[in-house]
Amino acid sequence: MSLTAAEVAELMRLVEQSGFDELTLEMDGTKFSLRRGAAPATSPAQSETSTHRSPPPSPPVQNLPATADPNVHDLASPLLGTFYRAPKPGAAPFVEVGVQVEEDTVVAIIEVMKLMNTVRAGARGTVTEILVADGQLAEFGQTLMRVRKAG
Amino acid sequence: MRIIRTCRKLGLETVLATSTADRDSLPARLADRTVCIGPPRPSDSYLKIDTIVHAALATKCDAIHPGYGFLSECAALATLCEAEGVVFIGPTAAQIAAVGDKLRARLEAQAAGVPVVPGSAVASADEAMAAACVIGVPLLVKAVGGGGGRGIKRVDRLEDLPAILELAAAEAGAAFGDARVYLERFITSGRHIEVQVLGDGNGRVIHLGERDCSVQRRYQKLVEETPAPGLSAPLCNALHVAAVRFAQRLSFRSAGTVEFLVDCERDAFHFLEMNARIQVEHPVTEAVTGVDLIAEQIAIADGAGLRLTQSDIQRRGCAIECRVNAEDPANDFRPSPGLVRSVTWPSQEGIRVDTHIASGSCVPPFYDSLMAKIIAHAPDRLAAVARMRRAVAAIRLDGVHTNLSFHELVLADREFQAGAIDTGFVARLLERHAAVMEPAPNG
Numbered sequence: 001m002s003l004t005a006a007e008v009a010e011l012m013r014l015v016e017q018s019g020f021d022e023l024t025l026e027m028d029g030t031k032f033s034l035r036r037g038a039a040p041a042t043s044p045a046q047s048e049t050s051t052h053r054s055p056p057p058s059p060p061v062q063n064l065p066a067t068a069d070p071n072v073h074d075l076a077s078p079l080l081g082t083f084y085r086a087p088k089p090g091a092a093p094f095v096e097v098g099v100q101v102e103e104d105t106v107v108a109i110i111e112v113m114k115l116m117n118t119v120r121a122g123a124r125g126t127v128t129e130i131l132v133a134d135g136q137l138a139e140f141g142q143t144l145m146r147v148r149k150a151g
Numbered sequence: 152m153r154i155i156r157t158c159r160k161l162g163l164e165t166v167l168a169t170s171t172a173d174r175d176s177l178p179a180r181l182a183d184r185t186v187c188i189g190p191p192r193p194s195d196s197y198l199k200i201d202t203i204v205h206a207a208l209a210t211k212c213d214a215i216h217p218g219y220g221f222l223s224e225c226a227a228l229a230t231l232c233e234a235e236g237v238v239f240i241g242p243t244a245a246q247i248a249a250v251g252d253k254l255r256a257r258l259e260a261q262a263a264g265v266p267v268v269p270g271s272a273v274a275s276a277d278e279a280m281a282a283a284c285v286i287g288v289p290l291l292v293k294a295v296g297g298g299g300g301r302g303i304k305r306v307d308r309l310e311d312l313p314a315i316l317e318l319a320a321a322e323a324g325a326a327f328g329d330a331r332v333y334l335e336r337f338i339t340s341g342r343h344i345e346v347q348v349l350g351d352g353n354g355r356v357i358h359l360g361e362r363d364c365s366v367q368r369r370y371q372k373l374v375e376e377t378p379a380p381g382l383s384a385p386l387c388n389a390l391h392v393a394a395v396r397f398a399q400r401l402s403f404r405s406a407g408t409v410e411f412l413v414d415c416e417r418d419a420f421h422f423l424e425m426n427a428r429i430q431v432e433h434p435v436t437e438a439v440t441g442v443d444l445i446a447e448q449i450a451i452a453d454g455a456g457l458r459l460t461q462s463d464i465q466r467r468g469c470a471i472e473c474r475v476n477a478e479d480p481a482n483d484f485r486p487s488p489g490l491v492r493s494v495t496w497p498s499q500e501g502i503r504v505d506t507h508i509a510s511g512s513c514v515p516p517f518y519d520s521l522m523a524k525i526i527a528h529a530p531d532r533l534a535a536v537a538r539m540r541r542a543v544a545a546i547r548l549d550g551v552h553t554n555l556s557f558h559e560l561v562l563a564d565r566e567f568q569a570g571a572i573d574t575g576f577v578a579r580l581l582e583r584h585a586a587v588m589e590p591a592p593n594g
Contacts, residue, residue, distance in 0.1 A: 017183070080188045080202050082209060113201040113231075137209040139187040140196070141171060 003032060073123035073147040081112035083138040085130070093134075099127050101147060108145070110138060125149040152178045152507045154216050157445040166210045168203055170196035172515040177507045186210060191517040197221045200228045207237050214238035214452055216445075220519065223428040224251050224298070240452040242404045242427045243352070249401055250425040254295045254333050260422035263400045265393045268412060268421040270335035276313050282334055283312055289337040292319040296329030298424055300370030305337060338414050338421075340573045343367065344379050345410040346394035347436045349447055351457040352404030358391045359436050359444075360466050362408075366561060368484065368577045373554070374561055375432035376471040377439055380532055380570030386413070390420060397425065406433070406448050415573055431474065431524065434505055438470035438528040469532040471539050473562075475506075476520040479552035487552035488516035494549070497542035501528045501535075514551055522553070532570060536562055560584055 003011075011034060015023050021036040077083070085093040085108055095107045101121040108119040121127075129146040132138050155178055158165045167182035172191035179185040186206045189196030196202075198221060207215050215237055217223040229244035241247070250256045257267045271282035272295075283290060283306070292315055294302030304319045306312050316332065324330035343364045350356040363379035364372045379387065394409035408430050410423040433444050442459065450458055478484045493510040506523035508514070514522060525546075527539035540562045543555055561567050564580060 080186065080206055082205070112205050115201070137186070137206070140189045141187055 003030075008032075071149050072128070073121075073125065073149055074143045075107070075119070075122055075145045075147065077110060077132075077138040077140060077142045077144050078119065079110045079112055079117055079138075080140045081110035081117065081138060083132045083134065083136055083144065084109040084111060084116075085134045095121075095127050095130075095145075097127050097130060100150075101125065101127060119144065121145075121147055123147045123149050124151075152181070153505055154218060154445055155181050157443055157449070160443075161446060161449065163449070166207070166212055168197075168206050170517075172513075172517055175513070177509055177512060184210060191515060193221065193517065200225065200231055203228070204231050204235055204237065208235060212237060214240050214449075216240040216448070217428065219428050219431055224426070226251060238452050240405065240448050242350075242407065246401050246403055247427045250407075250427050251298070252295055253293060253298060253424055254331070256424055257333075257422070259401065260397060263393075263397045265397050265422045266420065268335045268338065268423065270333060272331075272333045273316070276316060279312060279316055279334060280309070283309055286334055286336045289339075291335045291337050292316060292332050293335055294319065294323035294327055294329070295331035295333055296323060296327030298426070300367070300372075302326060302332075303370055338412055340415045340575065341365075342379070342413040342415060342571070342573050343372075343410065343423075344382065344390060344413050344420070345408045345430075346390055347433065347444070348394055348398045348403065348407050348409060349444075349451070349457060349459070350398050350403035350405065350407070351451060352402060353456070354399060354402045355457050356395050356398040356403055357457065357459060357461045357464060358395050359440050359442060359464050361387060361390055362432055362435055364432060365572055365574050366567070366577055367574055368581075372432060373474050373476075373577070374471065374558070375435055376469065376532075376535075377435045378466060378469065382413070382571070383418075386418065386420065393420070393422070397422070403427075405451050406444050431521070432472050434503060434524060434526045435470040435472045438503065438526055439466040439468055440464055441467075468528055468530045469535040470526055470528040471532075471535045472524050472526045473539060473543065473558045474521055474554075475523040475525060475546070475558070476554045477514040477522050477551045478520045478554050480554055480557045481552075484554065484557075486516070486520045488514045488520070489551045490514075491522075491548060492550040493547070495545070495547040496523065497525065497545040499538065499542060499545070501538050502526070502542045503528070522548075522551075533568070536568060 015034050023034045025032040095101060102124050103121060105121045106118045107121050110117045110119055125147045127145055128148045132144050138144060155165050165182045166184045166186060167179055168186055168188045169179055170189055170191050171187060173179060174187055188202050188206055189199060215232055222228045224247055226244040226247040229239045229247055232239035249259060254272050260267050269286050273279040273282055288309055289305055289307045292304045292306060302323050304315050306315050319332045320330040323332055344361050345364060346361045347359040348356050360377055361379050362375050362377045364375045366374035390411055397409050398407060406429050408426045411420045412423050413420045429444060437444055477487045479487045491508055491512045494508060496504045503526040504523055508522045525542055527535045527542055529535040529538050543558050546555060560580060566572055
């Protein structure tokens with residue numbers, strides 16, 4: 001048995017959201033073990049003290065609050081779908097941080113059930129932040145990027 | 152809320168798809184995860200099949216429960232789910248299509264030997280006239296793609312038929328994307344009695360009894376109850392048998408409701424339509440049978456088949472449900488969206504409240520005005536009515552108008568208390584109390 005990074009992340013998420021503090025998985029000679037509590041276990045009692053159920057993690061989607069700065073344009077996703085930074089797999093991304101864009105510059109693709117929808121910058125300026133990872137789910141209205149407006 | 156509650160009970164994770172208008176709702180806070188699928192307008196969010204399926208796939212959902220309304224009876228959603236390997240908790244796309252087309256549903260009923268209301272499809276104004284002469288007036292013009300009480304127009308005089316037909320077709324085209332209409336005799340004294348069924352998709356179907364939903368205003372149900380009062384045992388039984396036969400013929404899968412119109416004068420019954428989804432009023436059936444219908448839907452969808460046999464279904468007592476809507480009875484029941492500043496729901500014995508509205512909740516203007524369902528269960532009908540009256544009186548809601556004053560009138564009414572009212576009841580009640588309709592004190 002081997003676990004992919006995605007599977008490990010999924011297991012971590014499930015344990016975190018559950019009432020359990022420890023998971024040990026052994027299969028086909030591979031052992032995987034997960035214990036709740038970030039502090040190093042200096043004593044055996046450590047795990048007992050952290051048996052309280054931690055609150056559910058904040059939603060995996062980071063929807064950072066829109067900045068109040070009028071010079072910054074928050075590019076909100078016009079659709080729910082999978083966010084892609086490049087026109088196709090392996091190609092160079094449309095934009096990187098620091099790149100100049102026009103209002104109608106294509107900066108990303110949101111794919112919905114195999115249908116590609118282009119996303120345009122919406123403002124003239126410089127890309128300062130790209131907040132969603134390539135291939136991640138973007139919700140409707142989620143801030144995808146920030147553009148510092150020119151002029 | 153209802154679905155999330157059962158999922159939590161079963162240890163199932165939930166992902167709720169919401170529009171921006173519902174992002175801060177109570178169900179959104181209770182779901183394990185919420186994803187925003189679009190702006191408030193249903194056509195840009197709740198009705199977007201591709202977006203919803205994409206959201207389910209991206210969040211690794213195993214199944215979609217479509218609830219009621221919106222896409223719950225959309226064959227295209229069921230089809231896309233089937234294609235993408237996401238379980239659709241409900242019937243098959245083919246079954247949804249079979250009963251979603253109300254004309255086709257009538258044909259299915261006839262094939263199953265279930266009587267239908269005298270009526271006819273109409274392809275032209277001339278055909279309609281000819282059919283109308285046979286059916287007689289008053290009659291109803293109904294949209295083939297309608298259902299749920301929508302797209303119905305009444306014709307009292309034959310000479311009005313052509314104009315009403317044209318209007319009905321235009322409205323149907325706009326509302327349902329299908330301009331086809333059909334005619335049905337208008338039954339003056341009728342009772343809306345429906346039968347809850349569960350099917351395993353392989354030919355086994357059981358029924359969970361009937362519900363009386365005759366308290367309706369403009370074809371929208373407001374008060375429902377089970378069992379249907381004053382229905383003779385043979386007639387009641389005939390309804391159950393007909394519903395099961397109809398569903399069995401389709402090898403119906405999951406929960407559904409077969410609706411009938413009982414003709415009081417002629418002591419006969421007619422098939423109206425079948426709803427291939429869980430219905431708003433399902434809690435009254437749950438109250439008297441002790442069955443969690445959502446859990447049964449999930450079990451069937453999960454491949455467990457029908458866990459219950461017909462003899463497992465026992466009904467105890469009587470249950471009544473009142474739909475509390477955000478609307479203003481004093482102004483023709485106009486929707487009253489807004490912020491619910493504070494609300495106290497009743498919590499007495501024998502009372503169940505299904506709601507997504509708490510103090511501070513918003514009732515957005517874009518959707519249905521339903522805020523809560525109050526269900527009263529008691530050993531007999533009079534006790535259930537009394538329980539409901541106390542429960543309604545105990546509701547304190549501030550911020551939007553409600554139809555609570557309407558419910559108070561219904562529950563206090565002698566005709567209602569005697570039971571076995573027909574669908575003309577509400578119109579008569581409102582006429583009697585025209586001068587009295589006032590907003591509820593806290594509304």
